[in-house]
Amino acid sequence: xxxxxxxxxxxxxxxxxxxxxxxxxxxxxxxxxxxxxxxxxxxxxxxxxxxxxxxxxxxxxxxxxxxxxxxxxxxxxxxxxxxxxxxxxxxxxxxxxxxxxxxxxxxxxxxxxxxxxxxxxxxxxxxxxxxxxxxxxxxxxxxxxxxxxxxxxxxxxxxxxxxxxxxxxxxxxxxxxxxxxxxxxxxxxxxxxxxxxxxxxxxxxxxxxxxxxxxxxxxxxxxxxxxxxxxxxxxxxxxxxxxxxxxxxxxxxxxxxxxxxxxxxxxxxxxxxxxxxxxxxxxxxxxxxxxxxxxxxxxxxxxxxxxxxxxxxxxxxxxxxxxxxxxxxxxxxxxxxxxxxxxxxxxxxxxxxxxxxxxx
Amino acid sequence: xxxxxxxxxxxxxxxxxxxxxxxxxxxxxxxxxxxxxxxxxxxxxxxxxxxxxxxxxxxxxxxxxxxxxxxxxxxxxxxxxxxxxxxxxxxxxxxxxxxxxxxxxxxxxxxxxxxxxxxxxxxxxxxxxxxxxxxxxxxxxxxxxxxxxxxxxxxxxxxxxxxxxxxxxxxxxxxxxxxxxxxxxxxxxxxxxxxxxxxxxxxxxxxx
Numbered sequence: 001x002x003x004x005x006x007x008x009x010x011x012x013x014x015x016x017x018x019x020x021x022x023x024x025x026x027x028x029x030x031x032x033x034x035x036x037x038x039x040x041x042x043x044x045x046x047x048x049x050x051x052x053x054x055x056x057x058x059x060x061x062x063x064x065x066x067x068x069x070x071x072x073x074x075x076x077x078x079x080x081x082x083x084x085x086x087x088x089x090x091x092x093x094x095x096x097x098x099x100x101x102x103x104x105x106x107x108x109x110x111x112x113x114x115x116x117x118x119x120x121x122x123x124x125x126x127x128x129x130x131x132x133x134x135x136x137x138x139x140x141x142x143x144x145x146x147x148x149x150x151x152x153x154x155x156x157x158x159x160x161x162x163x164x165x166x167x168x169x170x171x172x173x174x175x176x177x178x179x180x181x182x183x184x185x186x187x188x189x190x191x192x193x194x195x196x197x198x199x200x201x202x203x204x205x206x207x208x209x210x211x212x213x214x215x216x217x218x219x220x221x222x223x224x225x226x227x228x229x230x231x232x233x234x235x236x237x238x239x240x241x242x243x244x245x246x247x248x249x250x251x252x253x254x255x256x257x258x259x260x261x262x263x264x265x266x267x268x269x270x271x272x273x274x275x276x277x278x279x280x281x282x283x284x285x286x287x288x289x290x291x292x293x294x295x296x297x298x299x300x301x302x303x304x305x306x307x308x309x310x311x312x313x314x315x316x317x318x319x320x321x322x323x324x325x326x327x328x329x330x331x332x333x334x335x336x337x338x339x340x341x342x343x344x345x346x347x348x349x350x351x352x353x354x355x356x357x358x359x360x
Numbered sequence: 361x362x363x364x365x366x367x368x369x370x371x372x373x374x375x376x377x378x379x380x381x382x383x384x385x386x387x388x389x390x391x392x393x394x395x396x397x398x399x400x401x402x403x404x405x406x407x408x409x410x411x412x413x414x415x416x417x418x419x420x421x422x423x424x425x426x427x428x429x430x431x432x433x434x435x436x437x438x439x440x441x442x443x444x445x446x447x448x449x450x451x452x453x454x455x456x457x458x459x460x461x462x463x464x465x466x467x468x469x470x471x472x473x474x475x476x477x478x479x480x481x482x483x484x485x486x487x488x489x490x491x492x493x494x495x496x497x498x499x500x501x502x503x504x505x506x507x508x509x510x511x512x513x514x515x516x517x518x519x520x521x522x523x524x525x526x527x528x529x530x531x532x533x534x535x536x537x538x539x540x541x542x543x544x545x546x547x548x549x550x551x552x553x554x555x556x557x558x559x560x561x562x563x564x565x566x567x568x
Contacts, residue, residue, distance in 0.1 A: 023386045105384050113382055119549050127559070171399060173548055176555065176563050183562035203410030204403060212563065232417055233410040239473035251428065265477060272480040286544045288537055296488035297480075304540045305547030311562050312554065319559055327550035334542060 016078045016094035019066060021108070024101030027070045029078050029094065033063035040082040042067070048077045048093050070099045111356055118333065123326030130322030138324050143282055143300035144313050147181075150280045151188045154255035160195035161185070162254035164245060164270065165209060166261020166285070167238055169202040173308070174286050178261035179205075179212050180311030181284075185258060186216035190225045197248060198231040201241045206233040242266040246273045259283040259298070260307060263290045271297035284310065367558045374556045414439070438465075502528055 014031040018024075029042060042065050043052040058065050058080075070076055077095030081088065130136045154161045163185055165178040182198065189196040198213065200206040210231045217226040234244040246269065249257070257274040259267070260283065267283075267290040274281050275297050283294035284302025294301045302310060309327070312320035344352040373395060380392040418432035438461075445458040452458065491497040508514040509525030554560035 021384055023384045023389065025386070102384055105382050109382050116549060119546065120553055123550055123553055169403065173551065177551060179563040180560060203406040203413065206413065207406070207409065208563070215564075229417055229420070233413045236410070237470070239470045243473050265474065268480045268484060269473065269476055272484055286548070288540045288544070291540070293484065296484040305543035308547035308551040311560060315562070320554065323550055323554050323559065327546055330550070331543065331546050334546065
């Protein structure tokens with residue numbers, strides 16, 4: 001009987017350990033994935049020999065269970081129980097194991113924090129470089145160079161400018177980037193006395209846009225130009241918003257349309273309607289799925305990162321340009337890391353690959 | 361002060377949320393969640409501000425008999441009727457009147473706008489696929505292969521079409537897409553740093 005019991009126990013070896021990188025609220029239990037066993041019960045006890053109680057079920061093919069009810073500071077023992085035609089069976093008993101607090105998530109810190117820190121360091125280096133008075137040159141972005149010309153065109157034609165800041169709220173970084181560009185566009189339109197329409201999809205974005213345009217008008221020395229009714233809320237509904245903006249395009253015929261921010265399926269509907277009215281169109285989004293539509297239907301498109309760089313580029317302030325330079329160097333570093341990673345993998349050296357392995 | 365206090369709030373909250381991502385301690389996570397809940401609370405309040413703005417602008421339009429004021433009348437009529445149906449009538453938003461309006465007015469209108477996309481895709485593709493430059497020609501060839509390979513007749517013409525399409529989509533297309541995504545994320549980090557450090561403040565209207 002002892003040998004049978006031994007064979008049954010050793011048929012399934014489980015391991016229990018403190019869940020890494022958590023707040024000390026769970027213990028992880030693992031076992032081989034290819035067991036082909038039926039539904040099993042996870043059992044827990046404070047004593048290895050007795051008092052095991054069921055704490056959960058695990059489905060077939062599972063190989064991991066997290067005991068989120070484990071109290072911090074107590075030693076626990078775990079085992080699995082299942083039933084087959086021969087009767088009730090158990091795995092080995094794993095433990096003692098104790099849930100502990102980790103103050104830092106080293107997995108995130110190593111894989112994400114390190115890269116962010118490197119990028120921050122490079123950007124700050126270039127910002128300081130720019131502050132010291134050294135000239136910073138960055139590549140020309142045609143879509144942003146065309147902003148002034150596009151506003152000038154609307155002014156000459158005596159028609160309004162339409163600025164669509166995407167369909168997301170201000171918790172979306174692209175909307176923040178759009179607001180930064182709106183500040184520059186509003187300053188220019190105020191300077192020229194051109195009407196600016198900013199229809200928004202969210203009331204919070206509307207409030208922010210109103211503030212941005214108002215401040216820009218004051219900065220341009222034209223507070224009288226600011227008309228609060230031109231920066232208005234339409235609807236939160238995606239296609240309701242599109243139909244309302246299309247209506248503005250067809251009724252007021254703006255000569256220049258800006259689509260900058262976060263867009264989804266409505267991108268092409270907006271851009272094609274704008275194209276049909278003969279407006280010059282400048283678009284920019286970080287939604288990579290929508291970029292082809294804007295490229296096809298607009299005169300200029302800011303591709304992904306250019307949207308985030310737009311405000312700094314338009315300001316031409318050395319410190320902001322320095323941050324763009326740092327961003328470019330960061331990009332170069334990432335490209336170097338990718339190429340190095342590919343080479344080391346091709347040569348069979350896995351040390352570098354393992355540094356970035358997705359293991360918690 | 362008008363700028364300093366918002367900048368301090370942005371820096372404090374932004375830096376806290378960034379560090380909270382790396383600190384699994386429950387107190388820090390609870391604080392992080394609380395900040396996010398505050399945003400949800402503020403956003404809910406802004407729904408009323410949106411509605412007030414909508415009513416104000418459209419009422420003004422009706423009062424002054426501005427161009428197309430009749431549409432404002434229809435908009436406000438439906439707005440108040442839906443509010444009445446949702447808040448007052450039997451069943452509220454699950455009631456028959458609200459559901460009828462939703463299913464037979466709102467949904468068809470929304471679907472109509474969405475379906476316009478099919479025509480716009482055709483017209484945009486027609487312009488994009490003009491083989492004026494070598495790049496545009498390459499785009500045209502790739503697009504034709506993908507379109508033919510995605511339909512059953514493509515397989516009948518040549519059995520290799522689906523595999524060729526698969527290769528185009530998973531190798532050159534994915535490579536270009538990932539390049540763009542890398543750039544986007546780096547741009548995002550760079551912008552976040554500018555905002556956190558107060559270098560970028562034009563989203564607050566700019567100025568000092």
